[in-house]
Amino acid sequence: MPDRKAVVLLSGGLDSCTAAAMARAEGYRLFALSFDYGQRHDRELQAARDVAAALRVEEHRVLRLPIGELGGSSLTDPSVDVPDAPPAAQIGMQIPSTYVPARNTIFLAFALASAEVAHADTIMIGANALDYSGYPDCRPEYLEAFERMADLATRAGVEGRGVRIWAPLLSMTKKDIVEAAVAVDAPLHLTWSCYRGGDKACGTCESCVLRRKGFAEAGREDPLAYEVG
């Protein structure tokens, strides 16, 4: 197994936990990054710490970012409610208020800096563009454009060692993701997905709805407890 390093973006949710476990299964040394950015569901950060420990990552940094200060999202603005998910057929058709402007670009930029310093050749992101909320910065064409830009941005790129943006969940359904997670023994019992950040997951926000759909379709029991059954 080659000695390869991957910077993994670890939110604490289902998708990033699965992606990180896939990288571990491939033998990567893992450098995890999480972000405290004013998200109302900051308990996902404890989930990220637990997942990182369970995956025995080499390093886990939680970086505080002033994204919430910029506004523009119900996920970081306590004066705006997080909406319930729309009917299933409409999910992903419009960009919802939980979209955080340029969030993945900011996260990937820090991952790029981290990869440059650690000499990692891979950045791992659990982005998904099928059972997803329609966020523009989860689409394959966006990630490809980021990768092209990244090759021009760094010393590594100038020296001919590009960085790969690896998004293995990109075209999976949530059912596929749950099955992939089980296959690589991802610690799903430690994850947190709900946007609302209560004591129990709400069960009705878009993130909960998509997650529950995945577990139900895979015929697996979701280890999370929900407010709404």
Place this chain on the structure above:
Amino acid sequence: MPDRKAVVLLSGGLDSCTAAAMARAEGYRLFALSFDYGQRHDRELQAARDVAAALRVEEHRVLRLPIGELGGSSLTDPSVDVPDAPPAAQIGMQIPSTYVPARNTIFLAFALASAEVAHADTIMIGANALDYSGYPDCRPEYLEAFERMADLATRAGVEGRGVRIWAPLLSMTKKDIVEAAVAVDAPLHLTWSCYRGGDKACGTCESCVLRRKGFAEAGREDPLAYEVG
């Protein structure tokens, strides 16, 4: 004059002050962003505040970013000395230790978020790829790739309102920049360029050397006092 908004990256140095003054001269409403990222020359932030006030920007945010924590640069690591500039002919031939991994990608990512929230159609950066230090993320091909990525990253892009990365100094010499600054009445007396962050500008780091070259070749007096005459 159309009511157009530009997010301007304002470091407090010669180049960004000139770029911002050019945007003001074109009639843009200015939204300035500066970053406190652990740079040893953090007095440039006071310069940025003074420049922002002199240019009567609509808003000036100073965001604290955990870039220094990631390491990899003499500009943020107090245990590594900032080197003197190499001989003039060698400047820009190699990436120096003052390079901060992925810095412009991180800065531009925050500018993109800010532009998305403010509905600005332009991001202004004082990057220069002629009389410069060889940083990969100042090159035109990098900025073009960022712009392509940005169009795919945001709600504005999805709705057909792309954002322009405007870097008017890109192919100017430092002499050209000083002359452009004078032409648009940029408040150069308020700027700070030295990397070393002492009471007086050192005069010998690469940033000082490039700046002084510009003033000397333009036949203008540099309003800054230097340690080394």
